[in-house]
Each structure stands twice: as C-alpha cells, then as structure tokens.
Amino acid sequence: xxxxxxxxxxxxxPLTEEWVLVSPHRTDRPWxxxxxxxxxxxxxxxxxxxxxxPGNSRAGGVRNPTYTSTFVFDNxxxxxxxxxxxxxxxxSGLLIAESEPGVCxxxxxxxxxxxxxxxxxxxxxxxVVDTWVEQYQSLGADPNIGYxxxxxxxxxxMGASNPHPHCQIWAGRALPDEPAKEQAALLAxxxxxxxxxxxxxARLEESAAARTVEANPHFLTVVPFWAxxxxxxxxxxxxxxxxxxxxxxxxxxxxxxxxxxxxxxYDRLFDVSFPYSMGFHQRPTDGARHDEWHFHAHFYPPxxxxxxxxxFLVGYEMLATPQRDITAEAAAERLRSx
Ligand SMILES: [Zn+2]
Ligand SMILES: [Zn+2]
Ligand SMILES: [Zn+2]
Numbered sequence: 001x002x003x004x005x006x007x008x009x010x011x012x013x014p015l016t017e018e019w020v021l022v023s024p025h026r027t028d029r030p031w032x033x034x035x036x037x038x039x040x041x042x043x044x045x046x047x048x049x050x051x052x053x054p055g056n057s058r059a060g061g062v063r064n065p066t067y068t069s070t071f072v073f074d075n076x077x078x079x080x081x082x083x084x085x086x087x088x089x090x091x092s093g094l095l096i097a098e099s100e101p102g103v104c105x106x107x108x109x110x111x112x113x114x115x116x117x118x119x120x121x122x123x124x125x126x127x128v129v130d131t132w133v134e135q136y137q138s139l140g141a142d143p144n145i146g147y148x149x150x151x152x153x154x155x156x157x158m159g160a161s162n163p164h165p166h167c168q169i170w171a172g173r174a175l176p177d178e179p180a181k182e183q184a185a186l187l188a189x190x191x192x193x194x195x196x197x198x199x200x201x202a203r204l205e206e207s208a209a210a211r212t213v214e215a216n217p218h219f220l221t222v223v224p225f226w227a228x229x230x231x232x233x234x235x236x237x238x239x240x241x242x243x244x245x246x247x248x249x250x251x252x253x254x255x256x257x258x259x260x261x262x263x264x265x266y267d268r269l270f271d272v273s274f275p276y277s278m279g280f281h282q283r284p285t286d287g288a289r290h291d292e293w294h295f296h297a298h299f300y301p302p303x304x305x306x307x308x309x310x311x312f313l314v315g316y317e318m319l320a321t322p323q324r325d326i327t328a329e330a331a332a333e334r335l336r337s338x
Contacts, residue, residue: 005327013226014189014197016181020228021316021323024330031246043114043163044165048070052164054111069124070131071108078104081171097278101144102172107131109165116154116165116273118263125256132280133244133252139171140245140285144172147284155275157302157310171285179281186292202236211332218254223332228312228322230304231269231331233262235297242283242293262299268338272307276300 002009010019037048051058054066060078080102087099109128110120117125132150139148152167153160175183189197204224205211213233214221221235241247247255266274277300283293302310317323326334 002072005329011226011320011328015185015199015226016178017185018181018226019321020226022327023323023325024327026325027330045112045114046152047164050113050162050164052106052108052162052166053113053175067111069110069127070110070189072105072131072135074189075104075106075168080104080170087303098174100172100174102170103139103142103145104171105135105139107135107150107167107169108233113164116151116263116267117259118267118273120165122256122260123255126253127259129247129252129256131242133247135169136244136282136285139169142171143287144173145171146286147171147175147179148282149176149179149279151275153278153324154317155273158274158277160275175284175286179284182281182332183290184286186294190292192240196240196292196294198236198296199240202238205236210329213265213332213335214258216254216257216261218251219258223335224329225328227328227331228313228324229300229302230326231266231299231301231335233299233335235259235262235299237295241295242290244280246283246295258280265335265338266299267300267321269335270303270307272300272303274303 006025006070007024008021008025010021011225012019019053041282046053048056050056052064053066054064054071057063058073062073062076064071064073080100082103084099084101086101089095089097107128109117110124120128136148136150139145147170148171150167150169186197189195193200202220205225206220210224211222212220213223219235220238220240221233223232227233235255237251241249241251263274266276278297280295280297281294283290304311311324313322
C-alpha cells in the first residue's frame with residue numbers, strides 16, 4: 001500500500017507546471033553534518049559603516065538623508081538602466097538577445113539598523129507596504145516598465161550584503177521567467193475552468209488545514225503542496241486581486257500583519273534570524289488588464305534542520321528536478337508548533 005508520508009513520489013506545481021521529487025523516507029538516514037548554533041551576532045541600532053543607515057555616505061559619495069521612516073533610492077550598482085536604447089539581435093533563431101531598459105531601487109524599511117520584519121511593529125511594516133504600493137504604481141506608470149519585481153534577500157546565507165532591513169525593486173520592460181510561467185498557468189487554468197487557480201487553491205488549503213501556517217482575515221500562509229525549499233511558504237491574498245495597488249486599507253494592514261507573523265515564526269524555528277529570499281508576484285504593468293493575476297508572496301528559506309545546516313540545489317536538482325526530504329505537511333506542522 002503506497003504511503004504518501006513514507007514513499008518517494010513526485011508532486012506537481014500547477015503554478016509553474018513543474019515537478020518536485022519528494023523522498024520522505026530519507027529523513028531517517030544518519031546525519032553527519034554539524035548541528036551547533038552559530039554565535040548570536042548583535043547589531044547596533046546605528047552602524048557608522050552601514051551604507052543604508054541615515055546620514056551615512058554611500059558608494060560614489062552620495063549621503064543618505066537623516067530619514068525617519070522608509071527611504072527609497074536608485075541602486076548605486078543597478079543591474080538595469082532607464083536610458084537603455086531599444087535593440088534586438090537574432091541569428092539563425094539560435095542567438096537571440098534584446099535590450100532591457102529598467103530601474104533598480106533599494107527600499108530601507110526603517111532607519112534602525114538592527115531591525116527585521118520579524119522585529120518591526122506591524123504599524124511600521126504597514127508604512128513599508130504603503131511604500132511598496134507607491135513604488136509599484138509610479139514605476140508601473142512608466143511605459144518602458146512592463147513588470148515590477150519587489151524582493152527581499154535576508155541574511156548572509158542568501159547573499160544579502162547588509163543586515164540593515166531593506167528590500168530591492170527591479171523593474172524592467174520584459175516579463176521575467178518565473179512570473180511568465182505563472183501567468184501562462186493562471187491563464188490556461190482560467191480558460192479551462194472559468195475560475196482562478198489561486199482562489200481555488202487558497203480555499204482548498206484552508207479546508208485541508210494540513211499545510212496552513214498562518215492566517216488572518218485577508219491572507220493565508222501555507223507550505224505549498226509542491227514546495228521545493230524545506231520551509232518554503234506562500235502568502236496568498238484571500239480576495240482575488242492582481243496587485244498591491246488594488247488593496248484596501250485593511251488589506252494593507254493584513255499584509256503587514258501576516259509578514260510579521262510569518263517571519264517571527266521563521267525566527268523561532270531554529271532560534272536564529274532566519275535567512276530567506278521573499279518576493280511578490282503580481283500583475284504586470286504592461287498596460288493590459290491581466291484579470292488572471294492573483295497577488296501572492298513566496299518565501300524561499302535555505303535552512304534545512306538547524307541554524308547552520310542549509311539545503312543546496314545541486315546535482316540531480318540542477319540536472320533533473322528539485323528534490324526534498326521532509327514533506328510539505330511535516331514542514332507546516334513544524335512551523336505551526338513554534
Ligand atoms: Zn544600517
Ligand atoms: Zn484568484
Ligand atoms: Zn508566484
């Protein structure tokens with residue numbers, strides 16, 4: 001008799017139409033890795049050497065204002081530049097390139113160097129949400145900007161070069177691959193079922209409850225059935241809305257609340273400031289309506305079984321398909337218990 005909690009199986013991600021291999025029996029194998037807790041690093045509220053702290057100077061000599069709330073500036077080492085001329089290159093249908101104009105910004109969540117979303121007050125995160133809305137609207141209004149990606153890299157393990165609480169916004173002309181895969185799947189689902197994939201999925205998870213981690217009146221957080229990262233979660237809006245600018249005031253508060261609760265739960269899991277990459281997927285800003293889009297956030301944390309043991313996507317996962325050991329249900333249960 002097949003046992004979903006023990007036997008190897010594949011799970012399908014209907015949002016990207018990709019598969020993940022789940023091998024729950026492998027959690028029984030002996031573990032040789034290190035398990036010790038890292039030394040807890042305490043950060044000061046102000047760091048004179050931090051290029052994001054108020055009043056400090058950044059690369060190129062620009063000095064930050066003595067900001068008291070959120071602070072937004074164009075990235076000094078931007079991957080995209082607004083004035084990039086339009087160009088297209090193609091040879092034999094094999095060598096294809098196109099120019100990509102865009103804007104890269106940094107959003108400091110707070111003037112205080114040693115805060116994180118988990119430690120901030122929900123009322124202060126609400127100001128960050130308002131800043132995201134403004135940025136999504138103003139960047140999206142530019143006819144050269146077709147998609148606005150807001151994301152946060154938290155922790156040195158995820159390549160975040162600075163602990164100061166901040167996120168990045170990369171806004172470009174093209175729809176990048178991850179949202180493009182989701183858009184195709186959302187459109188196909190809508191066409192086939194005359195409904196929204198994520199509205200249906202949120203309802204299903206809510207009634208199943210096995211993978212639910214957090215909930216409030218406006219958002220639901222689950223370990224997705226098809227999660228790749230051990231403690232991956234997805235924050236799904238309960239109402240069918242395509243983007244941040246369609247939120248009511250209560251929904252903005254709701255997002256602030258659930259982000260705080262999810263990140264605080266992560267911190268409690270291994271008793272460490274939990275590293276992750278987090279970002280929003282929402283409606284492109286290419287001028288079309290995109291009624292198929294349903295706002296959500298993904299948290300991709302690398303930690304596997306302690307503050308120091310991380311998951312790598314290597315070998316089979318680079319060459320074949322991603323794989324995980326603990327099931328999404330077991331991960332959700334761990335997260336609910338802390
Ligand atoms: Zn700082
Ligand atoms: Zn929906
Ligand atoms: Zn997504």
